[in-house]
Amino acid sequence: MRYESPASTKEAVALLAQEKGSAFVLAGGTDLLVRMKAELIEPDLVVDIKRIPAMTDIRVTEKGFRIGAAVSAAQLGRHKALCKAWPGVVEAANLIGSDQIQGRCTVVGNLCNASPAADSVPALVAAGAKAVIVGRNGRRTVPVEKVITGPGRTSLEKGEVIEALTLPKPASRTGDAYLRFTPRTEMDIAVVGVGISLALERGTVKKARVCLGAVAPTPILVPAAARALIGSKLDDVALARLATACSAACNPIDDKRGTAAYRIRVAGVLARRAATIAFQRAGGKA
Amino acid sequence: MSNAVLVSTTINGDTVEFACPADEVLLDSLRDRVGLTGVKEGCGTGDCGACSVTLDGELVCSCLVLGVEADGRAIGTVEGLTENGDLHPLQQNFIDHAALQCGICTPGFLVAAKALLDRNPNPTETEIRYALAGNLCRCTGYDKIVRAVQASAKDLRKAKKR
Numbered sequence: 001m002r003y004e005s006p007a008s009t010k011e012a013v014a015l016l017a018q019e020k021g022s023a024f025v026l027a028g029g030t031d032l033l034v035r036m037k038a039e040l041i042e043p044d045l046v047v048d049i050k051r052i053p054a055m056t057d058i059r060v061t062e063k064g065f066r067i068g069a070a071v072s073a074a075q076l077g078r079h080k081a082l083c084k085a086w087p088g089v090v091e092a093a094n095l096i097g098s099d100q101i102q103g104r105c106t107v108v109g110n111l112c113n114a115s116p117a118a119d120s121v122p123a124l125v126a127a128g129a130k131a132v133i134v135g136r137n138g139r140r141t142v143p144v145e146k147v148i149t150g151p152g153r154t155s156l157e158k159g160e161v162i163e164a165l166t167l168p169k170p171a172s173r174t175g176d177a178y179l180r181f182t183p184r185t186e187m188d189i190a191v192v193g194v195g196i197s198l199a200l201e202r203g204t205v206k207k208a209r210v211c212l213g214a215v216a217p218t219p220i221l222v223p224a225a226a227r228a229l230i231g232s233k234l235d236d237v238a239l240a241r242l243a244t245a246c247s248a249a250c251n252p253i254d255d256k257r258g259t260a261a262y263r264i265r266v267a268g269v270l271a272r273r274a275a276t277i278a279f280q281r282a283g284g285k286a
Numbered sequence: 287m288s289n290a291v292l293v294s295t296t297i298n299g300d301t302v303e304f305a306c307p308a309d310e311v312l313l314d315s316l317r318d319r320v321g322l323t324g325v326k327e328g329c330g331t332g333d334c335g336a337c338s339v340t341l342d343g344e345l346v347c348s349c350l351v352l353g354v355e356a357d358g359r360a361i362g363t364v365e366g367l368t369e370n371g372d373l374h375p376l377q378q379n380f381i382d383h384a385a386l387q388c389g390i391c392t393p394g395f396l397v398a399a400k401a402l403l404d405r406n407p408n409p410t411e412t413e414i415r416y417a418l419a420g421n422l423c424r425c426t427g428y429d430k431i432v433r434a435v436q437a438s439a440k441d442l443r444k445a446k447k448r
Contacts, residue, residue: 003308098420
């Protein structure tokens, strides 16, 4: 195995594109090194992106935030402006693993690992995050929900890397939240996850995005669930419609963490709770 | 097997150089090349925390870091906790509270507990339990460990006031 730690995204792309064998990006390594240890993969090349300045910081821009691909979840949790603007995104990222894992794991890694149960992804999708993807033919920016195509699979081409994620500057009266259900309070994998962001106008929900995790092969954006909230003041009728829409959108599997029927039910329950938190954070009054 | 790469790093404040294959994890480099056997391997997959060290001040599992990544960075291990041969309050309190039996998990608990107390000198019991959720102990049980950390926090706060 060859190890490279380039100083620029361009160099990283060239290394990955030129490699004839199997090439992997190393950010936090919390998935990659586990897969190497289990001999599920045997990389010929590992490209460490943590020495690339454009990937290692959180920038506050005019349009919002730009989170470098190598930024750890612990760094997100320490960024006051980001915590204030998108608390749901930061909470979701901070739910992943232990403090030891937090010190290394990245939300871009969580995205690219493409687990159906990835905690940060529903929150990112709900917040309208975009991925800045760089390849040999330049860069493209795509909504986060377009990155994961199936369990463990992404829409990235060979030689492409995600350099950063962008989050918009939240409009006034915006709130987001992420809730997951796990049997334990920490160090566990979501049975169901729900990310919701809401924007209010005169106390009424004007915009909404609802994304479910761990209930389908990929995290799923549910427009019908958003429509259930829009125009409401989050009354019981709207919340019941939200729960119904979320449960209807689920396409889960039975596994040791939960049955399909259970996940379908819990998705609705968690969505109601997440919507209530997002609504309060947006300054809404029930 | 990969070709050896020369790594120049700082461990517990000392400059250290070692050569390791590119696919070797830092845990193995520390134990087998630098001789710092305080760091333990439990699971090797980031679940148990026995291999906890700090990397540029951040608590990490050294089984999930490549040795080559340490180049130019600063590592802290349990061997760095003593000062001039004196045990760190955490170490003394682990002994006094019988917070260890077989001892395999202890270095990881000490490094993780120190990382917690460095950023939060007065943690609640709940905060301690969450902060140590990434460290597994299979014999002592967690209560004695939590008590030892609470006592250490108190000792350290007192020492700071003096």
